[in-house]
Amino acid sequence: MKLDIFIIDDDLVSQFATRYCIEQFGDSFDVSTCGSAEEGLERCATWIEEYGKLPDIIFLDLIMGEMDGWEFLEHLEKFSNGVKMPKVYVLSSFVNSKDREKAKKNPVIEGYFDKPLAKTSLAKVFQKAS
Structure with missing residues (x-):
């Protein structure tokens, strides 16, 4: 079974690096x-309408333009009632202890990784997903 994965990040280089790392891991992923939290929310809403579900995994940047990753999570939790939440992994290029602590306390967030995503980190993600 293929896992559906969203990468929500406003940095094109980070998007590419994360996608590349996932694709190098195997071909059992869509x-x-x-490119923004707003686009991510729109895509999640479309998935709920069309498929009755959310993606299996979301890799989420916290620091983005108009809406940050924390706001994205708040909105996602509000409109996803009754739909199984995805496993969310925060990707950040800034080591911020407050964000790490907040992520640890958030029940939706499965993990917090520094950018760029490493293959060893990805192995942990997919081990949890199976």
Whole structure:
């Protein structure tokens, strides 16, 4: 069974690097990229309408333009009632201890990784997903 994965990050280089790392891991993934939190929310809403579900995994940047990753999560939790939440992994290029602590306390967030995503980190993600 293929895992559906969203990468939500406003940095094109980070999007590419994360997608590349996932694709090098294997071909049992359908990967979609979103260039903003707003686009990610729209895509999630469309998935709920069309498929009755959300993606299996979301890799989420916290620091983005109009809406940050925390706001994205708040909105996602509000409109996803009754739909199984995806496993969310935060990707950040800034080591911020407050964000790490907040992520640890958030029940939706499965993990927090520094950019670029490493193959060893990805192995942990897919081990949890199976």
